[in-house]
Amino acid sequence: MLGGGGGVIRCKAAVAWGGGETLVIEEVELSLPQAMEIRIKVVSTSLCRSDLNAWLSHQIFPRIFGHEASGIVESVGEGVTEFEEGDHVLTLFTGECKKCRHCVSGKSNICQVLGLERQGVMHSDKQTRFSINGKPIYHYCAVSSFSEYTVVNSGCAVKITPTAPLEKICLLSCGVAAGLGAAWKVANISKGSTVVVFGLGTVGLSVAQGAKLRGASRIIGVDTNSEKSEKAKAFGVTDFLNPNDHDQPIQQVINQLTDGGADYAFECVGDTGIVTTALQSCCSGWGLTVTLGVPKEKPEIGAHYGLLLSGRTLTGSLFGGWKPKSDLPSLVDMYLNKEIKIDEYITHNLKFDDINKAFEMMRQGKCLRCVIHMPN
Structure with a gap:
C-alpha cells in the first residue's frame, strides 16, 4: 500500500475490465x-459462484469483485462508534441497519437501507x-x-473475535452461512426427515451439513458432476444421484426413493427450471422447497398451480435468513467450538x-472454495 494525500491510499486490486475478461492486478486509489463507513485491510477472501456469474455477465464494468472476506479495520469514518482500528471483521454483502421496518420486525433479514x-x-x-x-x-x-483494501458501510461488516482464523472464517461471509441458515432458519428441518439437495457446491453441501446436524434421516444429493459423490458424504449426503445416469426424470427417481417425495428440497444451482423439479420432488401435503441459487438467465419460475394447491410450499432464502450483524458471531463461536465444519470446504x-x-x-x-490470501 502507498499513502496518499487527504486520506487516499493506493493499493493493488484485481480489476475486471469486461465480462469474462482476465482480471488485471492494477494499482487503484x-x-x-x-x-x-470503515476502511478494511483485506486478509483473506474466497471466490463465490455469484462473483463468477457476475464476471461472465455484461453488467457494470470496470469492477472489483469479491464479497466473501475477512479483514482488519484500518480506519473509520465520521459517526462510526462500533468499530475501531484493529478490529477483526467479516464483510457482509447484505447489511443490517437495525432501524428499518425489516430489521426491527424480527421476521426478515432484508434490510431496506443496506x-x-x-x-x-x-x-x-x-x-x-x-x-x-x-x-x-x-x-x-x-x-x-478482491483488493488489498476496501471501504464498506459500517452496517456491511460485523466484528468478530480476534481468536478466529481469518483465513478460514471468511467463508461465513456468504456460502457456508447461507446453506446452514437455509436448513435451520428458513426450512427448520426436523429430526428424522428426508431432504434432497440440488447442487453440491459449497452452499448445497452446507445445506447438507445443516440437515445432518438437525438429524435428517436421509439426505439425497443431486448433481451432474459424479466426482462430487465421495466428497458429499463427508457433509452428510447419504444418497448421490446424477440425473444423467437415469432414464426417468430425476424427480420421479426421488419420488420412488422417498415413497412420494422428500420432506424438504433445496435448489442450490441457480436454475429456475430446477426450482420446478425441486417442487416436484417434494411430497404433497407439507413438502417445502427452498430456493437459494441466483439464476444467470431466465429468472421467471414456471410451475403448475396444482403443485402448490396440493400443499407444497415454495420459499426463497437470502443469506439463510440470518440477520448478518446479529447472527454471524454465534456461527463463528460454533466453528471455534468445532460444532460446524468450515475448513473442509x-x-x-x-x-x-x-x-x-x-x-x-x-x-x-x-473446486469448492478457493481462498485467496492477500499480501501482508
Missing part, C-alpha cells in the same frame, strides 16, 4: 471512508470509493474484497496474484 446493492456504488451517496486516474472503478455487492489456497486460477477452477467445476 481508494478514498478515505466517508460518514458511517440490502443488496446492484449498481456498483456505495449505499450512502451512490458514488464509488475506487478509482484509477480519476476514472471510477465500480464495487460489487457493496464489498469488493476449502479446496485450494492461492496467492492474490493467482486469482485468475480461482476463476478458472470454479468455471470448470474443479
Whole structure:
C-alpha cells in the first residue's frame, strides 16, 4: 500500500475490465471512508459462484469483485462508534441497519437501507470509493474484497473475535452461512426427515451439513458432476444421484426413493427450471422447497398451480435468513467450538496474484472454495 494525500491510499486490486475478461492486478486509489463507513485491510477472501456469474455477465464494468472476506479495520469514518482500528471483521454483502421496518420486525433479514446493492456504488451517496486516474472503478455487492483494501458501510461488516482464523472464517461471509441458515432458519428441518439437495457446491453441501446436524434421516444429493459423490458424504449426503445416469426424470427417481417425495428440497444451482423439479420432488401435503441459487438467465419460475394447491410450499432464502450483524458471531463461536465444519470446504489456497486460477477452477467445476490470501 502507498499513502496518499487527504486520506487516499493506493493499493493493488484485481480489476475486471469486461465480462469474462482476465482480471488485471492494477494499482487503484481508494478514498478515505466517508460518514458511517470503515476502511478494511483485506486478509483473506474466497471466490463465490455469484462473483463468477457476475464476471461472465455484461453488467457494470470496470469492477472489483469479491464479497466473501475477512479483514482488519484500518480506519473509520465520521459517526462510526462500533468499530475501531484493529478490529477483526467479516464483510457482509447484505447489511443490517437495525432501524428499518425489516430489521426491527424480527421476521426478515432484508434490510431496506443496506440490502443488496446492484449498481456498483456505495449505499450512502451512490458514488464509488475506487478509482484509477480519476476514472471510477465500480464495487460489487457493496464489498469488493478482491483488493488489498476496501471501504464498506459500517452496517456491511460485523466484528468478530480476534481468536478466529481469518483465513478460514471468511467463508461465513456468504456460502457456508447461507446453506446452514437455509436448513435451520428458513426450512427448520426436523429430526428424522428426508431432504434432497440440488447442487453440491459449497452452499448445497452446507445445506447438507445443516440437515445432518438437525438429524435428517436421509439426505439425497443431486448433481451432474459424479466426482462430487465421495466428497458429499463427508457433509452428510447419504444418497448421490446424477440425473444423467437415469432414464426417468430425476424427480420421479426421488419420488420412488422417498415413497412420494422428500420432506424438504433445496435448489442450490441457480436454475429456475430446477426450482420446478425441486417442487416436484417434494411430497404433497407439507413438502417445502427452498430456493437459494441466483439464476444467470431466465429468472421467471414456471410451475403448475396444482403443485402448490396440493400443499407444497415454495420459499426463497437470502443469506439463510440470518440477520448478518446479529447472527454471524454465534456461527463463528460454533466453528471455534468445532460444532460446524468450515475448513473442509476449502479446496485450494492461492496467492492474490493467482486469482485468475480461482476463476478458472470454479468455471470448470474443479473446486469448492478457493481462498485467496492477500499480501501482508
